[in-house]
Amino acid sequence: MDIHEYQAKQLLSKYGVPVPLGDIAFKAHEAENVAKWLDEELMVVKAQIHAGGRGKAGGVKVVRSVDEAVDAADKMFNMTLVTHQTGPKGRPVHRVYIEAGVPYDRELYFSILNDRETAGITIIASTEGGMDIEEVAEKSPDKILKIRLAPAQELHQHHARSLSYDLGLKGKTARAAQKAILNCFRAFDELDASLLEINPLVVTKAGDIMALDCKMSFDDNALFRHRDITELRDDDEIDPLELEAARHDLNYVKLPGSIGLMVNGAGLSMATMDILKYYGGAAANFMDVAGAATPERVAAAFKLVYSDPDVKGILLNIFGGMMRCNSIAEGLVNAARDVGLKKPLVVRLEGTNVELGREILEKSGLPIQPCASMDEAAKKIVEAVKKVA
Secondary structure, eight states, X not given: OBOOHHHHHHHHHHTTOOOOOEEEESSHHHHHHHHHHHOOSSEEEEEOOSOSOTGGGTOEEEESSHHHHHHHHHHHHTOEEXXXXXOTTOEEOOOEEEEEOOOEXXXXXXXXXXXXXXTEEEEEEESOTTSXXXXXXXXXXXGEEEEEEOTTOOOOHHHHHHHHHHTTOOHHHHHHHHHHHHHHHHHHHHTTEEEEEEEEEEEETTSOEEXXXXXXXXXXXXXXXXXXXXXXXXXXXXXXXXXXXXXXXXXXXXXXXXXXXXXXSHHHHHHHHHHHHHTTOOBSEEEEOOSSOOHHHHHHHHHHHHTOTTOSEEEEEEEESSSOHHHHHHHHHHHHHHHXXXXXXXXEEEETTHHHHHHHHHXXXXXXXXXXXXXXXXXXXXXXXXXXX
């Protein structure tokens, strides 16, 4: 689960990480109240969306008066920001964050993330703050500093000390950085975060350390331990189809392709996407109909995939173990009748009660194309979608 910048800063502040003074606004008059409350000669107005690259898209403005702050906020409320992370449709702005401007001498980069390679935690830092870290890694890999921790290993004082010196910090600035690094790790660990990224982490004119921007993501599987974090979710930032899937306990992720998928098991889902790609197709979603699915749950999953306007055809690829093929077929037929099936639908069933499942599909009278193998099913749906296009 992702949260907004201002929410991440509020969490870090509780852990003793210095952040600029600021507050959120949902309307122009609220922005005016915040700006008057800050009463600073320099302020920054930031659009709050779950995507990077806001500044280049006009979502970050430096202002020098209350009137300028209100004008900038008012314009942002009517914007749809398109960045390299939003896709071409962009994200509408529903809230803005106004904070005190901070004069600084240096910009640094700092992040903590779960490392799939080591199954532990990796801390990444760089002297090249304010830039996309991917660009720095590509052009100046020697400027990327990493500390890899083994699974369950803690970040200690000597790690933070070494990192601060490698960043070229000295004296009270180095000590402040070490404290901030350790506090960030404590927040990451205690809150079950999967990513904590501060870019930039700045050295102020006074030699202090401050987080000017922050991004945090959390492990969905650990949210039951953090109701306060769960309450920070912004449904406006989540794809409506993903929200609907969550209500039915379905694992769904929207993708940019044109073939809707219903598959059971993450491994089979990935393999299905790969074979579609091999034959020239592209998945419009990742959909894992896991567990012992009822006909009602299968129907809900099908209707959700079918409702996506980007979906030109649907492939159902199920290996029935706990999931009985007759239950899957029953739910699929009911849902196809409800929506008035007009999009190509290819079905590959295998496993428990497969003959009964195939019989239900054949007797339905619906234009469903059954297939015996995954390879055949992938070829058929790709060909069918190309004809529609």
